[in-house]
Amino acid sequence: MFGTGDERRILWRHMREPVLTAGALLVMLGINVALGATLPFPNVWIVELIVASAMVVTILLFSMEVRHEPPLVKLFAGIGFFWVGILFAMTLVDYLSRA
Numbered sequence: 001m002f003g004t005g006d007e008r009r010i011l012w013r014h015m016r017e018p019v020l021t022a023g024a025l026l027v028m029l030g031i032n033v034a035l036g037a038t039l040p041f042p043n044v045w046i047v048e049l050i051v052a053s054a055m056v057v058t059i060l061l062f063s064m065e066v067r068h069e070p071p072l073v074k075l076f077a078g079i080g081f082f083w084v085g086i087l088f089a090m091t092l093v094d095y096l097s098r099a
Contacts, residue, residue, distance in 0.1 A: 028054060028055045035048050056081055060077060
C-alpha cells in the first residue's frame with residue numbers, strides 16, 4: 001500500500017526535516033495560543049514574544065533553508081524579516097494608540 005521498505009526510508013529521509021519543522025511550529029503556535037487564552041501572569045507577552053521569535057528563527061533556518069545559502073542570501077533574508085518586524089511594529093503602534 002505504501003511502497004516497499006526502501007521507498008519508505010527514502011521518503012522519510014527527504015520528508016523528516018519538513019515534518020519535524022511543521023510539528024515544532026505547531027507546538028510553538030499552541031504554546032502562544034494557550035498563553036494568550038489563559039494569561040497566566042501579567043507580563044505573559046514577553047514569553048509570547050520569545051516563542052514568536054523562536055518560530056521566526058525556525059522558519060529562517062529550516063523552512064527557508066538559509067543555513068545552506070551564501071552569505072548574501074542570509075543577509076537579505078534577515079533584512080526581510082527585520083523589515084516585516086518594523087511593519088508589524090508600526091501597525092501595532094497604530095492599533096494601540098487608537099485604543
